[in-house]
């Protein structure tokens with residue numbers, strides 16, 4: 001449905017987007033994961049024809065949007081990262097305006113406003129001015145404004161920034177529901193859990209580059225040897241470490257503030273061996289926890305830094 | 310485009326205050342300044358080199374004309390002030406004035422000035438009226454005294470002459486010769502300085518400009534609230550967005566000027582002259598020029614707050630230059646007059662004033678409207694271009 005080819009965007013000296021390519025298929029929830037300044041919003045601005053790429057091309061249904069932006073504009077919904085609403089107008093007036101710029105009018109517009117306000121859970125507050133809304137309500141209205149014309153492709157740029165967990169869950173479930181109804185969605189976030197929860201396929205971006213892409217499983221497989229087991233014993237010294245290193249599959253062990261960090265490749269086998277080793281030596285386990293590899297560890301592995309500070 | 314127009318109209322709900330405020334300001338200022346400009350008096354220096362009975366009589370006679378402020382000065386001071394443009398003219402009473410009046414010779418007076426205008430004509434006619442009156446009274450006094458002396462040879466010629474002169478001059482005080490009055494009425498202060506009218510036009514233009522500039526400045530509000538970008542990526546074309554915004558700003562400006570023109574007529578009693586169509590044509594072109602000026606300013610700045618601090622500077626300075634605050638007739642500096650040509654206000658003032666106060670017809674509106682339209686197109690093009698160029 002959407003194909004990005006060797007896209008570049010420079011702002012003066014800043015290479016905001018530095019040669020990215022990916023493809024989004026109809027019916028997907030496609031994730032774009034990356035820390036602040038990764039270039040996610042810049043990529044979205046180019047896809048939504050707000051800014052022109054320095055180099056590269058974008059194809060919507062096989063046709064370049066740089067040559068003709070009309071087809072994508074009519075079938076695209078964008079939820080911008082910053083709330084883009086008129087604070088002094090009511091929720092209804094906002095929806096009505098954004099519906100009408102997207103070509104809706106008359107009874108159809110009215111019906112859609114009611115349907116959308118149901119989806120975003122705001123129908124009780126439509127006649128209040130937006131500046132009287134809570135942060136979460138504004139976020140939801142910001143999303144609603146992109147849904148009125150039933151876009152085939154919906155791009156959401158960090159739609160859950162700065163809101164309470166309840167609103168956030170509502171939004172995530174809304175995304176899944178919309179996708180179930182057939183909407184293709186590009187979801188941008190720097191929350192690993194959101195992308196894990198929503199997306200079939202994703203790209204991880206950092207400093208303008210795509211550093212990994214594929215399905216979640218494919219990405220996690222990149223770091224499957226990175227299982228981390230944190231162990232707290234009544235005794236921790238070099239001798240313990242040496243013993244633990246004898247276990248097959250453990251390739252690193254170190255002491256970090258009285259906690260032993262073990263790194264190995266397969267949790268289930270490892271865990272049994274570790275417990276066996278501990279009892280064999282007569283030590284006592286105080287706590288033990290296992291960290292399975294996830295997208296966070298993928299990012300850490302690929303960039304050497306955490307996704308968020 | 311229709312959706313953008315509807316939005317802009319809805320948003321006026323937040324901005325009607327400025328509209329009302331600007332209307333009130335324009336009317337208030339007209340009331341205050343209009344009254345004071347009506348009593349605006351050009352200052353005239355009088356240099357009396359004759360220092361005689363007749364020259365003093367001329368001066369005291371002049372002082373009865375309340376349309377001017379007369380001040381005696383020596384030749385040096387007068388020349389300096391006139392050259393520097395502090396005072397627009399001076400009257401030089403040359404030596405021998407008394408003798409000339411007495412002997413009925415042609416009277417030598419000089420007028421010092423930098424440039425011609427209607428005010429000087431008026432002064433000339435007043436002065437020639439008075440001197441003619443004086444010469445006439447002299448003749449009468451001569452004839453009277455001669456006649457009385459021939460009848461009564463022992464009477465004092467000089468005494469009779471001077472008392473009959475005073476009598477004649479005295480009698481004029483209550484009944485001036487018709488022609489003097491007529492010149493004052495025809496070509497005098499009325500035409501050059503209709504203070505109330507000038508203020509009304511000036512302040513109408515000045516204050517309604519704010520409505521127009523802030524009206525189109527709503528684009529900056531959109532930029533701040535990110536709705537601008539959201540609009541740009543919608544299927545509505547840029548032309549539609551700009552066009553819709555311009556149309557509503559234009560309509561608001563037009564309503565503002567309309568309200569002011571009507572208030573001027575019905576509240577203050579302004580007569581807008583014989584060609585309402587002309588006044589409206591100039592206004593229409595002016596609104597376009599200023600709305601486009603607003604668009605251009607919007608293209609170069611980022612926030613409404615910046616517009617709020619820049620607009621008053623731009624609008625006030627160009628309004629002063631363009632003659633909204635005071636008549637350009639009192640400006641002598643060539644550079645300032647040249648700059649005035651570049652302001653929309655100057656052309657709008659000229660167009661409306663020549664219809665409303667100089668009694669000209671529709672034809673007076675044509676040139677100013679054309680100039681204003683060209684200005685508008687230029688501003689609009691620059692504004693639209695720079696808005697389009699900005700990446701976000």
Ligand SMILES: Nc1ncnc2c1ncn2[C@@H]1O[C@H](COP(=O)(O)OP(=O)(O)OP(=O)(O)O)[C@@H](O)[C@H]1O
Nearest residue numbers: 011014016035036037038039040041042043190701
């Ligand atoms: N209009 C612009 N002018 C100059 N630099 C820009 C502009 N827009 C973005 N950048 C720069 O491009 C880089 C990428 O920014 P972008 O907003 O795309 O990141 P992001 O991934 O969306 O980050 P975040 O998670 O914080 O939203 C940043 O270094 C940013 O400073």
Ligand SMILES: [Mg+2]
Nearest residue numbers: 040041042081
């Ligand atoms: Mg962003």
